[in-house]
Amino acid sequence: MPEGHTIRRIALDHSSLFGGDVLAVSSPQGKFVSGAQLLDGGAIERIDTHGKHLFYIFPGERILHIHLGLIGKFTLGEGPAPVPAVGAVRLRMEGSNGYVDLRGATVVEVISPEKVQTILARLGADPLNRRTRWVEPFAKISKSSRTIGQLLMEQDVIAGVGNVYRAEVLFRAGLSPFVRGKDLKDEVFEAIWKDLQSLMREGVKANRIVTTKASDRDGRLGPNRENWHYVYRRAGEACRVCGTQIRTELMVGRNLFWCPTCQHA
DNA sequence: CTATGATGGAAAC
DNA sequence: TTTCCCTCATAGC
Numbered sequence: 001m002p003e004g005h006t007i008r009r010i011a012l013d014h015s016s017l018f019g020g021d022v023l024a025v026s027s028p029q030g031k032f033v034s035g036a037q038l039l040d041g042g043a044i045e046r047i048d049t050h051g052k053h054l055f056y057i058f059p060g061e062r063i064l065h066i067h068l069g070l071i072g073k074f075t076l077g078e079g080p081a082p083v084p085a086v087g088a089v090r091l092r093m094e095g096s097n098g099y100v101d102l103r104g105a106t107v108v109e110v111i112s113p114e115k116v117q118t119i120l121a122r123l124g125a126d127p128l129n130r131r132t133r134w135v136e137p138f139a140k141i142s143k144s145s146r147t148i149g150q151l152l153m154e155q156d157v158i159a160g161v162g163n164v165y166r167a168e169v170l171f172r173a174g175l176s177p178f179v180r181g182k183d184l185k186d187e188v189f190e191a192i193w194k195d196l197q198s199l200m201r202e203g204v205k206a207n208r209i210v211t212t213k214a215s216d217r218d219g220r221l222g223p224n225r226e227n228w229h230y231v232y233r234r235a236g237e238a239c240r241v242c243g244t245q246i247r248t249e250l251m252v253g254r255n256l257f258w259c260p261t262c263q264h265a
Numbered sequence: 266c267t268a269t270g271a272t273g274g275a276a277a278c
Numbered sequence: 279t280t281t282c283c284c285t286c287a288t289a290g291c
Contacts, residue, residue: 067273106273106275107275163273254271254272
């Protein structure tokens with residue numbers, strides 16, 4: 001479930017759950033025992049995010065770096081941590097008010113501040129970072145012969161956008177995914193960037209990705225993604241705006257969805 | 266019950 | 279470009 005909004009939300013939730021608590025850090029599943037020992041008994045000073053990366057700043061220049069990948073997930077509970085019910089808990093952190101369990105993440109490691117800088121240097125602009133302006137990613141995009149559908153997925157161009165935001169933001173812009181970066185007008189990308197900023201901020205608040213305007217969904221939002229999206233995972237269904245069948249095709253190894261009528265060059 | 270794919274990305278070819 | 283990591287909801291029998 002993790003695009004950038006999920007990551008930011010996790011950081012906020014974990015900060016408020018733990019405050020400055022001294023934490024018990026462990027690895028019930030056993031694959032992160034030595035790392036957990038480095039952190040056990042410490043209090044988190046701050047939690048930083050960039051794109052899909054989480055950085056928990058512990059004392060002694062020890063930084064817990066987590067990347068959830070496709071299937072990684074945190075669960076959060078109040079009160080004392082129970083014996084893990086289902087699945088393998090790679091990392092558990094317990095404070096005085098509650099605990100978090102981590103399963104399935106791609107990256108869980110304790111790193112130095114220098115290593116953090118190395119990781120950040122590889123990442124592009126994060127739409128959730130208010131200080132970043134659209135011209136920064138556009139400098140890379142406007143030089144690229146790759147398509148905007150490819151570029152939006154590249155974390156060294158824009159950090160935090162994943163397959164859902166890619167499809168949805170292109171639909172909302174009325175832009176074909178197949179337009180090359182170097183052919184993209186600056187005002188079109190500026191509008192996409194601003195839309196991403198506002199969609200992702202809403203995503204942090206709601207803890208889910210909802211991109212449809214109320215007027216395009218009869219004002220109703222159902223469970224299980226019902227009416228949440230314009231095109232994502234709607235292949236073969238009717239476009240909410242024009243009725244054309246939504247199309248799908250693999251792009252950058254992921255299923256891209258778009259409306260061939262509403263989205264053009 | 267088993268099979269598959271999923272909001273990701275690194276490593277191996 | 280393909281394989282692998284790792285977990286779980288959902289689809290299909």
